[in-house]
Amino acid sequence: MPKFGIEFVPxxxxxxxxxxxxxxxxxxxxxxxxxxxxxxxxxxxxLTNIAIYTNKIKFGPGVTNPYMIHPxxxxxxxxxxxxxxxGRVVCGLGTGDKTTLDMVGIERVxxxxxxxxxxxxxxxxxxxxxxxxxxxxxxxxxxxxNFKAITPIPIFIGAQGPKMLSLAAEIGDGVLIxxxxxxxFEDAMKYIKEGVEKAGKKLEDVEVVAxxxxxxxxxxxxxxxAATPVVAFIVAGSPELVLQxxxxxxxxxxxxxxxxxxxxxxxxxxxxxxEMIEAFSISGTPDMCIEKLDQLAKIGVTLLITGSxxxxxxxxxxxxxxxxxxPRLKK
Numbered sequence: 001m002p003k004f005g006i007e008f009v010p011x012x013x014x015x016x017x018x019x020x021x022x023x024x025x026x027x028x029x030x031x032x033x034x035x036x037x038x039x040x041x042x043x044x045x046x047l048t049n050i051a052i053y054t055n056k057i058k059f060g061p062g063v064t065n066p067y068m069i070h071p072x073x074x075x076x077x078x079x080x081x082x083x084x085x086x087g088r089v090v091c092g093l094g095t096g097d098k099t100t101l102d103m104v105g106i107e108r109v110x111x112x113x114x115x116x117x118x119x120x121x122x123x124x125x126x127x128x129x130x131x132x133x134x135x136x137x138x139x140x141x142x143x144x145x146n147f148k149a150i151t152p153i154p155i156f157i158g159a160q161g162p163k164m165l166s167l168a169a170e171i172g173d174g175v176l177i178x179x180x181x182x183x184x185f186e187d188a189m190k191y192i193k194e195g196v197e198k199a200g201k202k203l204e205d206v207e208v209v210a211x212x213x214x215x216x217x218x219x220x221x222x223x224x225x226a227a228t229p230v231v232a233f234i235v236a237g238s239p240e241l242v243l244q245x246x247x248x249x250x251x252x253x254x255x256x257x258x259x260x261x262x263x264x265x266x267x268x269x270x271x272x273x274x275e276m277i278e279a280f281s282i283s284g285t286p287d288m289c290i291e292k293l294d295q296l297a298k299i300g301v302t303l304l305i306t307g308s309x310x311x312x313x314x315x316x317x318x319x320x321x322x323x324x325x326x327p328r329l330k331k
Contacts, residue, residue: 001032001330001331002197002293002297002301002302002303002304002329002330003030003207003248003302003303003304004028004029004030004031004106004303004304004305004306004326004329004330005029005030005031005032005033005062005209005211005303005304005305005306005327006020006021006024006029006031006032006033006188006305006306006310006318007032007033007034007062007211007305007306007307007308008020008021008032008033008034008035008308009033009035009037009040009275009308010034010035010040010041010043010318011040011041013041013211014045014046014049014256017034017046018046018049018050018207020314020315020318021050021053021054021059022053022059023052023056023315023318023319023327024057024133024318025054025056026265026322027120027319027321027322027326028322028327028330029057029326030057030058030303031058031059031060031090031303031305032050032054032057032058032059033059033060033061033062033063033092033211033305034046034047034059034060034061034062035061035062035063036061036062036063036064036068036069036267037066037097037100038068038100039086039102039103042117043061043064044061044077044081047059047061047081047082048061048081050083051081051085051088052084053088054240056088057088058088058089058090059081059085059088059089059090060078060081060089060090060091060092060156061091061092061093062092062176062211062305063064063092063093063094063156063176064091064093064094064262065093065094065095065096065097065101066093066114066117066118066137066138067095067096067101067106067107067108067109067114068096068101068104069116070138070261071118071122071125071138072121072125072140072143074091074093074118074122075121075122075126075145075159076125076140076145078122078126078149078153078284079125079145079147079148079153080148082149082150082151082153083149083150085146086150086151087150087151089149089153090098090153090154090155090156090174091122091153091154091155091156092116092155092156092157092158093115093118093119093156093157093158093177094124094157094158094159094277095108095114095115095153095164096108096313097113098325099237099251109137110136110137111164111235112163112164112167113135113136113137114137114138115157115164115167115168116137116167116171117133117135117136117137118138118224118247119155119157119171119172120133120140120157120171121133121140122153123153123155125143125144125145126145126148126149126153127149128144128145128147128148128150129144130143130144131143131144132140134325143162144175145212154173154174154207155172155173155174156172156173156174156175156176156207156209157171157172157174157175157176158171158176158177158178158211159176159177159188160177160179160303161180162191163191164178165188165191165192165195166191166192166194166195166198167195167198167216168192168195169191169192169193169194169195169196169201169206170195170196170198170199171199172206172240173206173207173209174206174207174208174209174303175188175192175195175206175207175208175209176209176211177208177209177210178211178212178307179210179211180210180212180213180214180279180280180281180282180283180292181246181247181278181279181280182292182295182296182299183279184242184245185208185210185296185299185300185301186243186299189208189299189300192206192300196278207302207303208300208302208303209272209301209302209303209305210296210301210303210304210305211305211307212281212282212296212305212306212307213230213231213234213280213281213282213283213307213308213309213319214227214281214282214283214305214306214307214308214309214310214311215227215281215282215284215309215310215311215312215317216283216284216285216286216289216306216311216317216318216320216321216324216325217284217285217311217312217316217317217320218285218286219285219312220284220285220288222312223283223284223285223311223312224274224277224281224283224284224312225312226283226309226312227277227281228269228272228277229268229269229309230260230281230308230309231272231276231277231280231281232256232260232269232271232272232276233260234266234277234280234281235248235253235256235272236257237252238253238257239281246275246276246279246280247275248275248276252271252273252276255267255271256268256271256272259271282306286320286321286324286325286328288326289325290324290329291327293325293329294329297329304329306321
């Protein structure tokens with residue numbers, strides 16, 4: 001039986017995001033994730049409010065990165081939240097969004113090494129150890145918190161490529177994959193199994209997470225229209241290998257990229273095809289969404305995240321998911 005998570009991009013006022021997090025808890029979700037980009041509301045301000053206004057749902061950044069925020073500061077934030085809500089805090093960690101990092105002149109240096117070192121630092125610092133660390137990316141000369149996490153903090157690692165998928169399964173508690181289509185997960189499971197075997201773990205020791213672009217509505221057209229802007233940016237940011245996997249012509253992706261660069265939004269959205277929506281989102285009626293989510297669960301996904309846009313109206317779509325989707329998949 002899969003677990004369910006929901007992801008919010010904090011472009012809205014903090015109280016609205018917290019309201020939806022409370023609604024998600026009541027709907028039966030197991031996790032709530034808040035994305036971490038400097039141009040949106042601060043992830044830890046929101047997570048603090050979620051800790052206060054919820055009772056049992058697990059929560060964390062989905063995902064933060066070690067380039068913008070030093071792992072020591074992430075460890076401090078995680079341990080502080082853990083003190084507020086022991087056993088409910090999880091840490092999502094990845095290499096960050098290249099577009100956002102480019103805006104502030106930060107280069108993603110040695111991403112595999114950076115993630116590996118960050119995981120080690122966060123795990124050690126949150127247990128209250130004094131840490132001296134001489135890594136390739138990070139160097140720490142005797143750092144220590146004056147408190148420690150009350151309970152262990154699971155680390156979920158965002159991964160796409162083969163090497164990161166394998167590393168995430170090897171050193172993480174969860175592998176968080178931004179994808180919505182079974183083809184992507186059939187491919188990813190090979191590398192996840194490699195990482196698990198390398199660590200001497202079992203596959204069931206690691207959560208396999210599908211962070212989907214999700215849009216549920218009783219009206220198929222409305223659901224897909226809501227998903228279109230998100231799918232456009234996914235297509236624009238997808239490497240050639242991923243586009244080929246889904247038979248999306250490179251020329252079609254280039255048209256969307258060029259239109260985004262020029263701010264020609266009508267052209268951006270008009271170039272999103274039904275094939276792109278099929279490849280990069282789970283959108284449609286509850287029955288359509290259930291079919292696709294069930295496919296992912298059968299492949300080995302253990303945690304299904306309904307990510308942006310969630311639906312044409314977030315509140316209504318969460319209610320629809322609560323009534324029609326979660327109960328049927330949790331049976």
